Amino acid sequence: MSLLSVRNLCKNYGALEVTRNVSLDVAPGELHAIIGPNGAGKTTLIGQLSGQNAPDSGSVSLEGRDITRRSMAERVRLGLARSFQITSILPRFSVLENVAIAVQARSGSSYRFFAPVAQEAALNDAAMAALADAGLEDRAGLRASALSHGEHRRLELAIALATQPKVLLLDEPLAGTGGEEAEAFVQRLRALKGRYATVLIEHDMEAVFALADRISVLVYGEIIASGSPEVIRNDPKVRAAYLGDEEAA
Amino acid sequence: MSAFVQSATRRPVLMSARIWLALLIFAGFAALPLIAALTDDPFLMLIGTRILAYAIAAMALDLILGYGAMVSFGHAAYLGFGAYAVAILNSYGVTDLLVHILFAVLLSAVFAAITGAISLRTRGVYFIMITLAFGQMAYFFFVSLSAYGGDDGTPLQSRSTLFGRDALESDLVMFYVALALLIALFAVATRIVGSRFGRVLIGTRENPVRMEAIGLSPFRYQLTAFVISGCMTSVAGVILANQAEFVSPAFMSWHRSGELIVMVVLGGIGNLTGAIGGAVVALLLEDWLAMLTEHWRLLFGVFLILMVLYSPHGITGALERLKGARK
Ligand SMILES: Nc1ncnc2c1ncn2[C@@H]1O[C@H](COP(=O)(O)OP(=O)(O)O)[C@@H](O)[C@H]1O
Numbered sequence: 001m002s003l004l005s006v007r008n009l010c011k012n013y014g015a016l017e018v019t020r021n022v023s024l025d026v027a028p029g030e031l032h033a034i035i036g037p038n039g040a041g042k043t044t045l046i047g048q049l050s051g052q053n054a055p056d057s058g059s060v061s062l063e064g065r066d067i068t069r070r071s072m073a074e075r076v077r078l079g080l081a082r083s084f085q086i087t088s089i090l091p092r093f094s095v096l097e098n099v100a101i102a103v104q105a106r107s108g109s110s111y112r113f114f115a116p117v118a119q120e121a122a123l124n125d126a127a128m129a130a131l132a133d134a135g136l137e138d139r140a141g142l143r144a145s146a147l148s149h150g151e152h153r154r155l156e157l158a159i160a161l162a163t164q165p166k167v168l169l170l171d172e173p174l175a176g177t178g179g180e181e182a183e184a185f186v187q188r189l190r191a192l193k194g195r196y197a198t199v200l201i202e203h204d205m206e207a208v209f210a211l212a213d214r215i216s217v218l219v220y221g222e223i224i225a226s227g228s229p230e231v232i233r234n235d236p237k238v239r240a241a242y243l244g245d246e247e248a249a
Numbered sequence: 250m251s252a253f254v255q256s257a258t259r260r261p262v263l264m265s266a267r268i269w270l271a272l273l274i275f276a277g278f279a280a281l282p283l284i285a286a287l288t289d290d291p292f293l294m295l296i297g298t299r300i301l302a303y304a305i306a307a308m309a310l311d312l313i314l315g316y317g318a319m320v321s322f323g324h325a326a327y328l329g330f331g332a333y334a335v336a337i338l339n340s341y342g343v344t345d346l347l348v349h350i351l352f353a354v355l356l357s358a359v360f361a362a363i364t365g366a367i368s369l370r371t372r373g374v375y376f377i378m379i380t381l382a383f384g385q386m387a388y389f390f391f392v393s394l395s396a397y398g399g400d401d402g403t404p405l406q407s408r409s410t411l412f413g414r415d416a417l418e419s420d421l422v423m424f425y426v427a428l429a430l431l432i433a434l435f436a437v438a439t440r441i442v443g444s445r446f447g448r449v450l451i452g453t454r455e456n457p458v459r460m461e462a463i464g465l466s467p468f469r470y471q472l473t474a475f476v477i478s479g480c481m482t483s484v485a486g487v488i489l490a491n492q493a494e495f496v497s498p499a500f501m502s503w504h505r506s507g508e509l510i511v512m513v514v515l516g517g518i519g520n521l522t523g524a525i526g527g528a529v530v531a532l533l534l535e536d537w538l539a540m541l542t543e544h545w546r547l548l549f550g551v552f553l554i555l556m557v558l559y560s561p562h563g564i565t566g567a568l569e570r571l572k573g574a575r576k
C-alpha cells in the first residue's frame with residue numbers, strides 16, 4: 001500500500017497551468033524523485049503536498065487518509081515534513097534550538113510556561129540525534145545564521161527529520177552546494193534511505209540516479225514519464241524533453 | 250558535543266547579566282524610601298509607585314511586542330481595566346486588593362481574548378491600527394460610563410485593602426506592595442520567556458512559516474501571549490488607581506498606549522529588564538524635561554530619535570555594548 005498518494009492534482013496561476021493532473025504514489029521506504037526543468041512546477045507541487053498551497057482540484061492522502069484540506073501544521077503532525085528550497089530557519093536561534101523546537105512540536109504540549117526548555121534533556125538529545133544524521137553535531141552551539149550555505153541545507157534536513165516524519169518532502173536539498181559537499185550530502189541521504197518514504201526534488205542528475213527508486217519527470221506541470229531510473233534513462237520522450245539538454249550541455 | 254556545552258553556558262551568562270541588572274534596579278527601588286526619608290520628600294513614594302506601575306506595564310507589553318513581534322497600540326486599555334476594576338468593586342464595598350487584581354485580570358483576559366483573536370488575523374501596520382481601534386473602543390466605553398464620572402473620572406473612596414487592613418493608605422506600604430508585584434511578575438515573565446511556550450513565541454517572531462512547517466500553528470500561541478500580556482498590564486492599572494486615588498478614561502487614551510511602546514523601545518525590545526529600565530528613564534526624563542521647558546515633548550522626541558539612531562537595542566543594548574567593549 002502506498003503511504004503517500006496523490007490523485008489528479010491540478011492548479012492554475014491565472015492562465016499558467018502549474019500543476020496538470022498529477023498523480024503519484026510513494027511506498028513506505030521508497031525514494032521517489034521528481035525531476036524537471038526550472039519552472040516546471042516542482043516547488044509548487046511540493047507546496048500542495050505539504051499544505052502551503054491549495055490545489056484547485058485533486059486529492060492528497062497520507063496512509064489512506066485524505067489530507068487535501070488539512071493545514072501545513074496539521075500535516076506535519078500527521079507525519080508529512082518538508083524542507084525548503086530556499087532555506088527557512090530561525091536565524092537567531094542556535095542550531096540546536098532550531099532542531100529542538102521541532103522535537104518539542106512532536107513531543108508533549110508547548111503550553112508549558114515555567115520549566116526552562118533549554119534544560120529539557122530529552123529534547124536536546126533527540127535534537128542532537130537529528131543533527132548527527134545531518135552531520136551537524138559539532139555545529140550545535142552556533143547561532144544558526146552563522147552557518148555556511150551548505151550547512152544551512154543540512155540544517156533544513158535535520159529540522160525535517162526531527163519532526164519524526166513518515167514521509168519526507170525534500171525540495172532541492174543540494175541547491176547551491178557542489179563538489180565534495182554535495183557528495184557527502186548524497187551519502188547522508190543514502191544512509192537515511194529506507195527509514196522514510198521520500199519525495200526528492202533535485203537538479204543534480206547524478207544524485208537522483210544514485211538515490212531514487214522511482215523517478216517522475218515533470219514538464220510544464222505534467223508528469224510525462226514515471227518509472228525506475230533505468231526506464232527513465234532510456235525513455236525517448238524524457239531524453240528529448242529534459243535529459244537531452246542536460247547531456248548536450 | 251563541546252560546542253553544545255559552550256552554548257549552554259554562553260547564553261545563560263547573557264541572561265544572568267540581564268537578571269543582575271534587574272536585581273540592581275529592584276535594589277535601587279527598595280532603597281528609595283530611605284532617600285525619601287533623608288530628603289524629606291513625601292512625593293517621592295508616589296512618584297516611585299507610578300514608575301513601578303509603568304514598569305510592569307512596559308514589561309508586559311514587551312512580552313508580546315519584543316518576544317512576539319505583536320505591536321499592540323491599544324495596551325492602555327488594560328491599564329483602564331485595572332483602574333476601573335478598583336473603582337467599580339470599591340463602589341460595591343469590595344475593597345480587597347487581591348479581589349481587585351483578580352477582577353482586573355478577568356476583565357482583561359476576556360477583552361484580550363476577543364480583540365486579540367480578531368487582531369491576530371492581520372499583520373504589521375494593520376495589527377497596530379486594529380489594536381488601536383479596540384483600545385479606543387474601550388476608552389469611549391468608559392467615557393460614556395456616567396456612573397463612574399464619564400469623561401471626568403471619579404475619585405476613589407479609599408485605596409484597596411490588604412487582608413482586611415487599610416495598610417495601603419500608607420504611601421510607603423503601597424510602594425513596597427507595587428515593588429513586590431513588579432518583582433513577582435518579572436520572575437513570571439522571565440520563566441515564560443525561557444519555557445517551551447516562550448520558545449514557540451520567539452520562534453514565531455523569527456519565522457512563522459517555519460513554525461507551521463514543524464507542526465505548530467502560531468495563532469494559538471500568539472493569542473495566549475496576548476492574553477497573558479493584557480492581564481499583566483491590568484495589574485499596573487490596579488496600582489495606578491491606588492496611587493492616584495482616582496480613575497478616569499485618561500488612563501486608557503491612545504497617548505498612553507504610545508508611551509508604553511516608547512518605554513519598551515527605549516529600554517530595548519525583547520528584553521524584560523530593558524522594559525523596566527525604559528519605564529524608569531522615560532518617566533524620569535519626562536518629569537525632568539517638563540521642569541525645564543513647556544516644550545519638553547519636543548526634547549523628548551529628539552532624545553528618542555537619537556536613541557533609535559545610535560542604539561537600536563535601547564538602553565540595555567547600549568549597556569551591553571559598553572560592557573563588551575571593556576572586556
Ligand atoms: N505564487 C505564484 N503566483 C504565480 N505564479 C507562480 C507562483 N509561484 C510559482 N509560480 C510560477 O509557477 C511556475 C512553477 O514554479 P515552481 O513550482 O517554483 O517551479 P520549479 O520548482 O519547478 O522550478 C513558474 O513559472 C513560476 O513563475
Ligand SMILES: [Mg+2]
Binds near residue numbers: 042043044085
Ligand atoms: Mg523549485
